[in-house]
Amino acid sequence: MLKKIAMTVMLTSLIFLTSCGGDPISKEESNIAATTPTPNSANNTEKKQNTETKQPKETSFKAELTINMKSYQDQLAESDLPALEVLEKNLTALVEHDHSLFESGFVNEKLVEAMEPYYGEQYHYKFTGIESIDDNLPNEQQVNVTVIGQRLDTTSDTIEDVKMLYAIRKNDIGEWVIYTID
Incomplete structure (x- = not known):
């Protein structure tokens, strides 16, 4: 066995x-x-x-700003809230192709020229959220906001995800302006 x-x-x-x-x-x-x-x-x-x-690329892309800025106000001190207004104006300018509104939010003309690659008639933006807000920075009265969304480039018919970091702070005369977009 x-x-x-x-x-x-x-x-x-x-x-x-x-x-x-x-x-x-x-x-x-x-x-x-x-x-x-x-x-x-x-x-x-x-x-x-x-x-x-x-199949054609997504033809139903709608340029829009769907971010509710008021829902982010509790993440900032009362004195930093104007930074959200500056951000909203710039995002609206990109969505609506309003070049004068786009230019109005920057600290100076030189920065406007440097930021022109973000603006263009061939670009259509859809901003859907804020990834982060940082106001605990070494520069007093500065807020960094990272915005997320998508961008349609009509020249190549491509849609890409975008993440844009805005550095917004007070200028010499106390107005909140954009110091850079990265």
Whole structure:
């Protein structure tokens, strides 16, 4: 009886080792082997791939500002709240393509020129949220706000996620203005 059990264990071990040994098959190879195409399925796969590449980019992109600035007021001191107004004006200018409003929020003309790459008629913005607000900075009276959303570039018909860091603080005469967008 003991011989039979030993032989069964040994035989089972050999079968197990034999099945585990040999060349390992990658997931891709096993998927290819498991899904050998039939003539009809090959045509269906080709059709599916063709329709995916022929589909136009998202045409229902809507430029908009959906951020409720009031919901972020509790994250700032009362004296820093004007920074949210400056931010909202700049985001509105980008969404509505209002160049004079866009220019009005910066500390000086030189910065306006440096920030021009963010503004352009080919860009359509959809701002959906604020990722972070930081007002505990070494510069007194400065607020950094990171805004998230998407941007449609109509020249290439592409949509990309955007994350823009605004540094907003008081200028020499005490007005809240944008010092940079990164």
